[in-house]
Amino acid sequence: MLQLSALYRYPLKSCKPEVLQSASLDALGLSGDRRWMLVDATTGRFLTQRALPHMSQLSVLWNASGGVTLAAPGFQPLDVALPEDLPANLRGVTVWRDTLMVPDAGDAAAEWASAFIGKPTRVVHVPEARARWLPDGYGTVQDKVGFADGFPLLLIGQGSLDDLSARIGRPQEMLRFRPNLVVSGAEPYAEDGWKRLRIGSVELRVLKACSRCILTTIDPATGQRSADREPLNTLKGYRLKDNEILFGQNLVNDGEGRLEVGMPVEVLE
CATH class of the missing domain: 2.40.33.20 (PK beta-barrel domain-like)
Structure with missing residues (x-):
């Protein structure tokens, strides 16, 4: 069976x-699956283990309100709230050939992610209304x-x-x-x-x-x-x-x- x-x-x-x-x-x-992403702060291009293998050591726990907790060896965990989908929060990002505008999670999340990645990085979220087509x-x-x-x-x-x-x-x-x-x-x-x-x-x-x-x-x-x-x-x-x-x-x-x-x-x- x-x-x-x-x-x-x-x-x-x-x-x-x-x-x-x-x-x-x-x-x-799956609810909460790959709704968050790290992007280059300058270009908005997505970041992955392909170029940054140490991302495999980044633990991210999703909560029912849509927020996440970031954790990694040597770093204090950080709770990141679901950002509001408001014009002032939107950031242009690129995933492969797709470009879209999505809410940015703010400076505290960006500082944590930048320290972990080793270069200026932003944390973004995709609400259903802004998701990509297949x-x-x-x-x-x-x-x-x-x-x-x-x-x-x-x-x-x-x-x-x-x-x-x-x-x-x-x-x-x-x-x-x-x-x-x-x-x-x-x-x-x-x-x-x-x-x-x-x-x-x-x-x-x-x-x-x-x-x-x-x-x-x-x-x-x-x-x-x-x-x-x-x-x-x-x-x-x-x-x-x-x-x-x-x-x-x-x-x-x-x-x-x-x-x-x-x-x-x-x-x-």
Whole structure:
């Protein structure tokens, strides 16, 4: 039987995950997932572990009011309130090819983030009304996403990770791949063939395979890059298609609902 075996939320893009036993789904995926982001204070461009591996050591806890608590080794935790969506608070930011105006969390958050990152940095939040549309050709005219790279949800089969670990010859951490949903009980890469799922009362559409990058070579526990570029090197040997290394599937949820670890997963199509 297929079941939901793990749930992860990343309140701030490219930060440590929150390990959840249950989570609600809203119009942008998991409630509180990647609604916050760090950006270069001058350009507004988004910051991630790809260029700043030490972001893997940034812990961010989301609260029900929408605010977050920032914490990192050597830093005092800082509570950051949800900024008001007012014209005076708006800042222009860039995520890949998307540009948008979103509320800035203020100077105290910026000072904390700048000290952690090592250069002038701002902390921003995306309310649902200012979220981005999905990439052209995917989803429907209603489907939107917060600060995730392109899609609201990422699913990986536990069997796929187990197969990859066996090929490499050592266990690989699931969190290298930063999924929201982990499904156990399926054959390796079974998720490649799924189109629609139901978990609890929620239906989800599978939109496209996830293209992987250098971020997967960062050890989520230490922030250090793998000297042998694993797991990317091994994946390249058997998961390369159209010059993209594919692992996991991007999804969007149809409607709101609640997920709990242990729920059965039904493949509808």
